[in-house]
Amino acid sequence: MAEELWRPSLDLALHRNRLSPQVRFVQLATIRETGRPAVRTLAFRGFLGETHQLTFATDGRSVKTAELEQSPYAEACWYFHLTREQFRFTGTVFSVGADTSDRALREARIEVWREMSDESRLTYTWPDPGRPRIPLAPFPTLAPDPLEPLPHFCLLVLEVRDVDHLELHGNPQHRWRYSKDAHGRWSGIEVNP
């Protein structure tokens, strides 16, 4: 559908860049408790069900989880190296923890945990992220149960409201901006790069 052209464009970018090991690396910007910006790299963990909402995994003990509870506004920047294009997704993020009462969200959280690598799951067994490292603190080397998420494993869901798509190849370049209105309808215009 014309009003959701950003999604086919993103699917195409994912396909065309599938041989890049970093194809799923996204930078998520949030607001710190001080009102200042923060940004870090996260792995895209797929769309939530049939929606256009982007999911990421995070440790509920991390600073960003607390920050997002205070201010849900976020922007994700996704740069595709092979095709030289950038998507910026603006919206709000909610966190899905072990205590969620929504069945679809509960299942989505478990599914993402199951699809993660042992290497990624292992990091959730480590001591509190961001705290000073204690030299002899135990860092388990055996990955946890792949079927049962650890309690502090959280799914982050980015509800996208605006999309900015920039294609750097071509002269001149091309750039589109898409927005969702209060009724959930998408519209897009081409803007100057």
Place this chain on the structure above:
Amino acid sequence: MAEELWRPSLDLALHRNRLSPQVRFVQLATIRETGRPAVRTLAFRGFLGETHQLTFATDGRSVKTAELEQSPYAEACWYFHLTREQFRFTGTVFSVGADTSDRALREARIEVWREMSDESRLTYTWPDPGRPRIPLAPFPTLAPDPLEPLPHFCLLVLEVRDVDHLELHGNPQHRWRYSKDAHGRWSGIEVNP
């Protein structure tokens, strides 16, 4: 010097990843006029003189230039693909335009313009970035004078206050945090990844 170990670590990352075409791509997060976060990919344009301040190029007509004037707080996320490590630089950004009275800054601005590619310089001749595209609007195809920056070409300077360095290889991973105090002295600690 021990208190500036992040800089040798960054220099090493730049060297080890020098064969990656994206080695200089950084995501800069800022605050919109609404207080919400924004983040986009920029090319690192070198350190400012002998300092540890990071420079980027921008179009003075862009939204981010106006945003940074209102709120200078920023964070840059720099992910190095080959060595799998991330630096996050937290601080404030100031903009250097054609009207700067500081001689060193004026020269730095001109030097970055000169070192940019024709392809990058050309984008500064295009119509106002982010505005709706007018079908027949002229997009020049001849790059401007490489010796004389266009008036709206701006240098962005990120004054770094805190650095978060995460190495993803290794089990467990390693992460350090560096901070600059009011006297300009750096200190660092290792934290949990």
